[in-house]
Amino acid sequence: MPENFFLSEEILEQIIDSGNRTIMVIGASDSGKTTFVEQIAKICSLTRKTAIVDIDPGQSHIGPPTTVAWGMVEKKEFEGWEKLKIKGFYFVGDTSPTGNLLPVITGARLMWDEAIRQADKVILDTTGLVRGNIGKILKLHLIDLLKPEVIFALYREDELEHILSFFRGVKFPRIFKLPVPSDVILKDFTLRRNYRQKKFRDYFKFAREIEFIPEEIGISKNLSPDYLNMRLISLRDKNNQDIALGIIKELNKRKDRVVVYSPVSNPERVGAVVFGRLKLTLEGVEMRF
Ligand SMILES: Nc1ncnc2c1ncn2[C@@H]1O[C@H](COP(=O)(O)OP(=O)(O)OP(=O)(O)O)[C@@H](O)[C@H]1O
Numbered sequence: 001m002p003e004n005f006f007l008s009e010e011i012l013e014q015i016i017d018s019g020n021r022t023i024m025v026i027g028a029s030d031s032g033k034t035t036f037v038e039q040i041a042k043i044c045s046l047t048r049k050t051a052i053v054d055i056d057p058g059q060s061h062i063g064p065p066t067t068v069a070w071g072m073v074e075k076k077e078f079e080g081w082e083k084l085k086i087k088g089f090y091f092v093g094d095t096s097p098t099g100n101l102l103p104v105i106t107g108a109r110l111m112w113d114e115a116i117r118q119a120d121k122v123i124l125d126t127t128g129l130v131r132g133n134i135g136k137i138l139k140l141h142l143i144d145l146l147k148p149e150v151i152f153a154l155y156r157e158d159e160l161e162h163i164l165s166f167f168r169g170v171k172f173p174r175i176f177k178l179p180v181p182s183d184v185i186l187k188d189f190t191l192r193r194n195y196r197q198k199k200f201r202d203y204f205k206f207a208r209e210i211e212f213i214p215e216e217i218g219i220s221k222n223l224s225p226d227y228l229n230m231r232l233i234s235l236r237d238k239n240n241q242d243i244a245l246g247i248i249k250e251l252n253k254r255k256d257r258v259v260v261y262s263p264v265s266n267p268e269r270v271g272a273v274v275f276g277r278l279k280l281t282l283e284g285v286e287m288r289f
């Protein structure tokens with residue numbers, strides 16, 4: 001990727017400093033957050049074991065959309081998101097944090113716990129939801145829970161001030177503001193939806209039909225086909241950990257089997273199901289109503 005942020009000596013020092021184990025990048029949509037995270041990952045991974053937590057359930061780079069996920073930068077160098085192996089994910093159930101703050105926050109903390117246990121440095125990519133009170137609540141609580149030593153705030157005009165002003169009298173975390181470069185490319189709704197569609201399609205490419213006994217995985221027989229059919233779900237193992245996403249095909253006529261499309265490798269491990277808030281085709285087309 002040719003684009004890069006200009007990094008002053010001071011910022012470079014903050015990135016490299018071994019005491020700064022968790023580095024958070026915040027900014028509105030299309031402010032260059034993910035590109036900046038890549039740049040930090042490239043620098044950190046040269047000398048430290050580096051992990052990235054992707055707290056964006058929409059334009060996801062680690063794992064499929066609707067999840068918060070983390071991965072380890074292998075081979076001492078960041079070589080692109082495709083090469084980054086996903087180490088764990090938490091199902092948010094939707095592609096937007098709006099209306100889903102609890103699962104986003106819970107997933108972020110759980111993924112960070114794992115990442116910080118296994119890596120020297122953890123870089124946090126966040127969603128572009130910064131506006132208004134909801135953006136402020138999300139960011140302040142993420143910061144409280146994940147305790148980054150350093151926050152890089154990518155700003156245009158004063159769009160982050162209602163969040164950053166909170167920290168005016170605070171020494172920790174240290175906050176560095178960087179202006180969004182004027183040549184950052186804006187992604188419209190269609191481009192974002194197409195990106196998600198491709199990620200979903202790739203994820204379900206090797207999905208197959210699997211049958212479960214509904215009551216064995218906590219699915220009530222009383223749920224209507226209208227609610228169930230084509231609903232995106234997460235399959236959890238018997239320790240209540242997310243292991244794979246699935247799409248419900250149908251509850252059969254006798255209601256004694258539920259058929260699910262999923263790439264899950266060991267269906268016998270499944271112990272529970274979390275329902276998402278959207279329906280999905282195997283081609284990754286989102287259906288909302
Ligand atoms: N420093 C930069 N200079 C020029 N172009 C950039 C720079 N940073 C990012 N870009 C380009 O701008 C676009 C948006 O960047 P990026 O995806 O990193 O932003 P984001 O804030 O993560 O967006 P999102 O809201 O989707 O998460 C990309 O096409 C990227 O290549």
Ligand SMILES: [Mg+2]
Nearest residue numbers: 033034056059
């Ligand atoms: Mg991004």
